[in-house]
Amino acid sequence: GAGVSQSPSNKVTEKGKDVELRCDPISGHTALYWYRQSLGQGLEFLIYFQGNSAPDKSGLPSDRFSAERTGGSVSTLTIQRTQQEDSAVYLCASSPAASREKLFFGSGTQLSVL
């Protein structure tokens, strides 16, 4: 599998519960991004990882959101105490160092908070 892999593909949770979304980027891609798409909206930047540099967390909407990237590869996005407005498709993307603007996206995780 050469593409970006995300799991789970769908997640239904109750308001107030914590969720973890996983992303496995393309091997060799140094940059990893999380975006989300709420219904009827464009893709919204959440966080960016590049190698060993400190991540750019400027897009995270609240302190309930956090993300980590272990060993420069797999990333986990965690949402604590989920709210209904967190319902969205969460998309992970990776890109090679040479062309960071050309993102390779995973299929996303559809999160539904009831």
Next chain:
Amino acid sequence: DQQVKQNSPSLSVQEGRISILNCDYTNSMFDYFLWYKKYPAEGPTFLISISSIKDKNEDGRFTVFLNKSAKHLSLHIVPSQPGDSAVYFCAARLLELLRGSNYKLTFGKGTLLTVNP
């Protein structure tokens, strides 16, 4: 405040005809523009891009035109095929003062293109 706007939520064209998808932006510091294509239940895939130093970029059936003075770009698909039916996102990146310093893309809301056989 939407900096990248795709004002047409949907577009329907006949197979073989030209599809024109439009995108407007407000930030004059955007210097690189991309189009992504998204099928249902899949992630967006990169389609074509253009630097602000150019006004046209062509790749097979796909051509992107950039009008900097109007802050407008468009994607032309000729001839349109049923397999082109998808959501098309316009995206923009801010001017990089240092290579690699800007990596965030600002996306529009997308336009659903339907190509009818």
